[in-house]
Amino acid sequence: MPERTLAVIMAGGKGERLLPLTGVRAKPAVPFGAVFRIIDFTLSNCVNSDIRQILVLTQYKSHSLSRHLSTGFNFLSRRLDEFIEEIPAQMQKGNQWYKGTADAIRQNLSFIDAIAPGNVLILAGDHIYKMDYRRLRAFHKENGAKLTVSVIRVPAEVARGQYGVLEVSPEGRIIGFEEKPEHPKCIPGTTDCMASMGIYIFENDALHKWLDNDMVDFGKDIIPAMVQQGEPVYAFDFSTQNIINDFVAIDTPDGRVKQLRPTDDAGYWRDVGTLDSLWKANMDLTLVKPPFSLYGERWPFFRGPIFFPPAKFVHEEGYRVGKAINSVIADGVIVSGATVRQCVVGPGTVIRSYALVETSVLFGGNIHKSGIRETSIGRNCRVRNAIIDRSVTMHDGVVIGYDRKQDEARGLKTASIAGTDMYVVVVPQDAVLKAE
Numbered sequence: 001m002p003e004r005t006l007a008v009i010m011a012g013g014k015g016e017r018l019l020p021l022t023g024v025r026a027k028p029a030v031p032f033g034a035v036f037r038i039i040d041f042t043l044s045n046c047v048n049s050d051i052r053q054i055l056v057l058t059q060y061k062s063h064s065l066s067r068h069l070s071t072g073f074n075f076l077s078r079r080l081d082e083f084i085e086e087i088p089a090q091m092q093k094g095n096q097w098y099k100g101t102a103d104a105i106r107q108n109l110s111f112i113d114a115i116a117p118g119n120v121l122i123l124a125g126d127h128i129y130k131m132d133y134r135r136l137r138a139f140h141k142e143n144g145a146k147l148t149v150s151v152i153r154v155p156a157e158v159a160r161g162q163y164g165v166l167e168v169s170p171e172g173r174i175i176g177f178e179e180k181p182e183h184p185k186c187i188p189g190t191t192d193c194m195a196s197m198g199i200y201i202f203e204n205d206a207l208h209k210w211l212d213n214d215m216v217d218f219g220k221d222i223i224p225a226m227v228q229q230g231e232p233v234y235a236f237d238f239s240t241q242n243i244i245n246d247f248v249a250i251d252t253p254d255g256r257v258k259q260l261r262p263t264d265d266a267g268y269w270r271d272v273g274t275l276d277s278l279w280k281a282n283m284d285l286t287l288v289k290p291p292f293s294l295y296g297e298r299w300p301f302f303r304g305p306i307f308f309p310p311a312k313f314v315h316e317e318g319y320r321v322g323k324a325i326n327s328v329i330a331d332g333v334i335v336s337g338a339t340v341r342q343c344v345v346g347p348g349t350v351i352r353s354y355a356l357v358e359t360s361v362l363f364g365g366n367i368h369k370s371g372i373r374e375t376s377i378g379r380n381c382r383v384r385n386a387i388i389d390r391s392v393t394m395h396d397g398v399v400i401g402y403d404r405k406q407d408e409a410r411g412l413k414t415a416s417i418a419g420t421d422m423y424v425v426v427v428p429q430d431a432v433l434k435a436e
Helices: 039-048 063-072 101-106 109-115 133-142 204-210 218-228 275-284 404-409
Strands: 005-010 053-058 083-088 119-124 127-129 147-155 164-168 174-179 192-203 233-237 247-250 259-262 269-271 312-314 323-325 334-336 339-341 349-351 356-358 366-368 371-373 375-377 382-384 386-388 413-416 423-427
Touching: 005 039, 005 101, 005 109, 005 133, 039 053, 039 063, 039 119, 039 127, 053 063, 053 109, 063 083, 101 109, 101 119, 101 218, 109 204, 119 133, 119 204, 133 147, 133 192, 133 233, 147 164, 147 218, 174 218, 174 233, 192 204, 192 218, 204 218, 218 233, 269 275, 275 386, 275 413, 275 423, 382 386, 404 413, 404 423
Parallel strands: 005 053, 005 119, 053 083, 147 233, 312 334, 323 339, 334 349, 339 356, 349 375, 356 382, 386 423
Antiparallel strands: 119 192, 127 269, 147 192, 164 174, 164 192, 247 259, 366 371, 413 423
């Protein structure tokens, strides 16, 4: 890029709606897709977009995230002035932790100034998507914007009380902004809204100007103020303008010539800030033609190393057959005479004979100095619509995901799956469940 762009990733949120998963880690460090963490997608988008100067602002329970960054994203070259650098909250200004997104940037302006970028790309570390930020930057420059907000089209009932909603002129200029309105304004002639994705690119001078105050949040404070003052603030329509030239290999009749088809997931974006949205986004990965592909050949996702042996499926004796159907299975998984159907299974998981695990997300085990602390699903267990955190032990005959009252009586958290009469049940890290 002819002008230096610095990316700043906001990775300090508590993620209270994801409890108990965020009781031991920050939201961006929550596992996703068997082998990734949520933040890996934003970081990979930066690297693939040739943005190689990245600050990650951490705050809440950051140890797991810090370790992940140090082991999985240490491949950039300092000699070429490339870096992914964690900036822990340090009370740089005053004696308070970050009070909001704008305050987090304000408290770290000294680090930004040391890099002296032409513009600053501010990103959330807790979304699942592919985005070429070069297109966003080009749109920003073409319009002479001081700030450009990336937006996505969502139904009004989804936006209500959940997203910042924008009014946009035909030229793309933002002429109105409301943070999480109860009655969101729709795009004329539709029932959809323009919702903020929490992705902003600022000219550096404008960023400094609008942080020279006590405003604490971009959505609630700074964007509405800039629009009201007539600043050139534009909306980049992710739904129509984001283009990812990514492809996956497909089967051919002769099996010899490799053919590629587009992944067709440039419009996919998920805020996985709730238990049901996290579960749904993982379930998307299990489809034959997933709306979001982990297997693109030209838009790779980077992650930390996994030190587990290959996955293994054993036994073929009558009903005792180890098999996984329409599932994503990581290294270090042993399916021993069990059936796994439409699941995402992380490394270090053992599923024992005659167990049935369906439509569930298993984070897997941990490696410690004393050895692997696996997640173990015992014989004859039945598990459905579950999110199972790391190093869980489920004794023989345990049943979860079939009776909400019984699951809650065990002390497990449950959450309704939006748009259905189903629910997801969550098993916290290190839990031990026994048959009743």
